[in-house]
Amino acid sequence: MIAGQSLERIVVTRDPAGTRALAGALAAVARAGDLISLVGDLGAGKTQFAKGFGAGLGITDTIVSPSFVLMAEYRGRLPLFHVDLYRLADAAEALAGGLIDDRQAEGVTIVEWAERLADAMPAERLDVLIDGAGDDPRRITIRPGHSAYARYLEAVPATVETADEAGTAAATTPEPER
Ligand SMILES: Nc1ncnc2c1ncn2[C@@H]1O[C@H](COP(=O)(O)OP(=O)(O)O)[C@@H](O)[C@H]1O
Numbered sequence: 740m741i742a743g744q745s746l747e748r749i750v751v752t753r754d755p756a757g758t759r760a761l762a763g764a765l766a767a768v769a770r771a772g773d774l775i776s777l778v779g780d781l782g783a784g785k786t787q788f789a790k791g792f793g794a795g796l797g798i799t800d801t802i803v804s805p806s807f808v809l810m811a812e813y814r815g816r817l818p819l820f821h822v823d824l825y826r827l828a829d830a831a832e833a834l835a836g837g838l839i840d841d842r843q844a845e846g847v848t849i850v851e852w853a854e855r856l857a858d859a860m861p862a863e864r865l866d867v868l869i870d871g872a873g874d875d876p877r878r879i880t881i882r883p884g885h886s887a888y889a890r891y892l893e894a895v896p897a898t899v900e901t902a903d904e905a906g907t908a909a910a911t912t913p914e915p916e917r
């Protein structure tokens with residue numbers, strides 16, 4: 740690690756559209772084979788993030804949480820594989836259910852409740868941690884788990900509140916009043 744180098748970005752969004760816009764901006768740098776881990780409580784905004792990311796990939800179908808399947812596939816600039824492990828009993832079940840699939844090398848895989856996979860989740864991934872609930876603003880941490888994912892840090896829009904590695908808030912361009 741290099742001192743002073745930004746290892747993560749923290750973005751505050753004030754509504755679901757803000758979270759979708761952030762995710763859409765990140766999708767601009769998505770590459771085939773990317774893996775994104777979404778971690779946050781129920782109602783944090785993981786599915787909102789997936790919707791925005793899908794929109795950024797040019798997906799026009801409505802992205803909903805896959806309720807009866809572990810993984811749903813959507814067609815866009817890259818295929819999007821949307822995984823929701825909310826109802827998962829354990830990681831072994833996911834792996835037995837074919838969660839890691841050869842086709843994913845050709846698209847982007849977004850995993851809600853990724854922490855339920857524990858060590859079965861590959862370390863080469865982008866971590867997205869969402870804090871906040873209800874109508875409160877969401878604090879969204881974008882953290883590459885590998886240098887191959889550093890490009891996502893560059894894709895974070897400049898017009899959002901950001902924080903440096905030490906967590907000191909440094910608002911850039913103020914958000915317009917709504
Ligand atoms: N800043 C925000 N970002 C995302 N969602 C928000 C935000 N503020 C309020 N919400 C609301 O929180 C809920 C998030 O739901 P969802 O994305 O399904 O959560 P999860 O998939 O994490 O369980 C939605 O009802 C959304 O309207």
Ligand SMILES: [Mg+2]
Pocket residue numbers: 785786804823851
């Ligand atoms: Mg969800």
